[in-house]
Amino acid sequence: MHYYPYKPLIDFKPFLWDEDVWPEMKMTNGLNVYEEGDKVIVEAAVPGIGSDKIKVKYEDGVLRISARSEEKDVEKKQNRIVHQWNKVSSFEYTTYLPRPIDSKSLEAKIKDGVITISASIAETAKAKEIEVKVA
8 A cells, every 4th residue: 555645536556557566676874884903994885886887085084985887778679679778876975984094005895795995094093002201
């Protein structure tokens, strides 16, 4: 049953409505940022996107992960388009990292539709113990 803000006079459903055929769409944040030991880890969901389509950029403490993929299928009969299918997927995540990192240690890997980016925390951001002297 579908919710309508008012009760229609007739039970209207769009042409060719079939709940079993229409794909279900789910939206999630899909981004995790955390520290593990002396590393900062970022995980982002990028389902269905190949590693060659993903771009990772780090600048001034900001990490950007972006991806775009396009697929197209056209079926023609007698020089007429009978069926055309287009699929465009894109993602863009932008996040500040919780601590300064050593940008030379940045590493990105993708597995099962999740990209994992890790980097070592910069030496200047690590906790240091200071010796207390008698004045």
